[in-house]
Amino acid sequence: MTRSTALRRVGLVVLGVNLVLVLAKGAIWYVTGSLAVGSEAVNSLADTVYSVVIVAGLYLTTRPPDFEHPHGHERIEPFVSLFVALGIFAAGAAVIWQAISSVLADSVAVTHNPAAVGVLAFAAVAKYLLYRYCLAVGTDHRSPAVVATALDNRNDILTALAAMGGVIGAVLGFPLLDPIAAAVVGVGILYTGVEVVRDNLDYLVGAAPPEDLRAEIVRRALSHPDVEGAHDVIAHYVGPEIDVSLHVEVEGDRTLTEAHDIESAVIQSIERLPEVDDAFVHVDPKEAGEWKPDEEVDRLVGGPNRDPDRDP
Template sequence: MDRSSAVRRVGVVVLAANLVLVAAKGGVWWLTGSLAVGSEAVNSLADVAYSLVVVGGLYLTTQPPDFEHPHGHERIEPFVSLFVAVGVLAAGAGVIWSASTTLLAGTYGRSAGVAGVAVLAATAVAKYALYRYCLGVAERHHSPALRATALDNRNDILTAGAALAGVVGSALGHPLLDPLAALVVAVGILYTGYEIVRDNVNYLVGAAPPEDLRREIVERALAHPDVEGAHDVVAHYVGPEVDVSLHVEVEGEMTLREAHDIETAVVESVRAIPEVDDVFVHVDPKALGEWKADEPDAQ
């Protein structure tokens, strides 16, 4: 399956799953009046709202290149991810607020009984499945929006677990466990929001990729039998993809056609790296004075 189809399918699957969870939790909340289950129902309703935005955003990012966007629309993805991050941070703040006011008021809601335990346990299982599914597709297709969605689903496992602890604690006569667990989970939620913001701001400001990727770029350039050095290697994010420029050093006594063939081979080799989009290679003859034999991978 190509990237566009895979990414869009994930968005639709996540939206459908969240709609089912809203219906299930809302039904238990209406029947039992449980504060823990009610909070989870609201959380899932918020998930539906952001899922709609993600589906729309992923549709835009998977549109083919056009005259105004010759490199495609993948660069929209970090903005979609930041929207998810806002939702995650808001969820963390909401959990802190709800837990704090509950602790101060001393009103912990009613027990949800077996129905509450069942729906929250099912939520945790479903969210884990969505987390693994989204993360797998995100890694295969290098999608920051799907990675952010995966992390949000990981958060929902924690919130469902906290709500489950509250329901079980209430049933055992310890309702205080509900807001206390929620406060612990809120810290994890806020950290996840920070992770999403950190990663996607790097995509937007053109940060350098990890050092191991840069090392692989240099190694692929030097693997050509006629390339004896490489320098001025610049790799940076343009959206979720990496653009690369570098100079390769060759013997000066060769034809223009031979130099062109070397450039083409290096470009194709580096571009074969999944994270890389565009590659620009400048061929330097030895006699030009840019030879850097002692620093073959220096920038």
């Protein structure tokens, strides 16, 4: 299955499940008046709204490259994720406000309807399945928007269980547990928003990828038999993908064609890493006096990346 098909399918599945959940929770809320169930209905409503955004965003990000976007549209994804986070923050704040207001107004409703527990249990199971599905697809296809959706679904499991605990506690004679559970749900929603923002900041500010990936990039460059060393290795996120630039050091007696072949081979080796979009390699001949030590490269490979006796 292609990346575009897989991601678009995720968006539609998440939208469908969230729509079913908001209708089910809303109906039970209307019948029982449980604040915990109501907070979960608001949570699912927010999920449904941002699912529409996800579907639209994933459609945009999976379009093929064009003249105005020669590298494709994947770099839109972190912005889609931040839009998701805004919706999550709004939903969390609304739920907490509603819980506090009900306590201050002394209008806590207690329900003995088993349907309230049933719908929350169903929601927890559905969200667990969505979490596993979204996480698998988002990880396999390196989609920050889908991974953000997975994290939201993971926290929805906890909020559904918290709401269930509040409903059961209220039935057992502790009515304040219902709004307390609703407030816990709200805090969980807010935490999800923080997590989504944190996970996407690296994509937006061009941060370096994880160290093990940087080390693998250097190892691939040094694995070429004609490369004597490397320096000035820069790897950074451009959207969810990684661009790499580096200098490789070769003996100066190579012909222009041989130098070109070395450069091409190193580029192809690095770009075979699924996380890397583009690699840019500059060939430095020894006689040009451009070989130089690079402590960061040495640290990544666990020792000198070039035989010290061969330094110019």
